[in-house]
Amino acid sequence: MPELPEVETSVQAIQEFADQSLESIEIYNPNLRWKVDSKSFKKLFGLKVNKINRRAKYILLHIEKSQILIHLGMTGTLRIANKKSNFYKKHDHIEFIFQKGKLIFNDPRRFGSMHLIGEPSKHFLLDKLGPEPLSREFDGEYFFQKIKKSLSPIKNALMNQQNVVGIGNIYANEILFDARIRPTRKSKTITKKEHNKIAESAKKILKIAIKAGGTTLKDFYKPDGNKGYFKIDLAVYDRANEKCKNCKKESIIRIIQSQRATFYCRKCQT
């Protein structure tokens, strides 16, 4: 599930480990999207995590001159556990043992990843990423310039991490509904004015979602428990055949775009 708001929530939830030393790391199953290099992680024993932050949908744990790079994929979750508990959940892959607790990475579908890396901006997973959607760099003018010649649908452009990061299938649908733009529109046909609205909607929707994540943080990240991701009140995603929340007349339709489900209102989104 994790898109930018969920990853941001996770980063906030594990801040207690910033400033703690890694006592050891347990690798139960190194098979993720790329095989985890167990050897390199063993060199980290005894070192301190100085900072934990996010770039796009990646989580970074900074340790002196290297950092642990984590991607949650589709089904990855982090959970905090008490140090004494030995509760193993199915699909637990990696466990970081700190002074005051444990951080466990669980991922049933194994689309997530974990790397030990050097300079983040030079890593192959990060070096082509576009700007953060909540930064000043991302605005209508930027997006217009970036995709004004593109033939691909605006929804694909929004989800393309080289254009702007952090937006996945749910929020792309929600953002375009908020902006009243039809997801199938070719990017090159989007006017500057519409771009301003898209950028505005993107910031608005993501901020609302981050806030919602913050309010449910307590339930989400309890030691030894993980109730799963929060959901904001979605207007179109997974609401096929339901009445549009804007016009209250037309039904939301579901189509497939580039193998992914797209939801929109034919009346409100043009």
Add this chain to the structure above:
DNA sequence: ATCTACTCCTGATTGC
């Protein structure tokens, strides 16, 4: 260079 389809994997849900 741009764009789309395929692919990795397990689990929940839907349909017969």
Add this chain to the structure above:
DNA sequence: TGCAATCAGGAGTAGA
């Protein structure tokens, strides 16, 4: 109830 088919929120990669 059982079993098979379908679908899932990501994104690198191959190939058109």
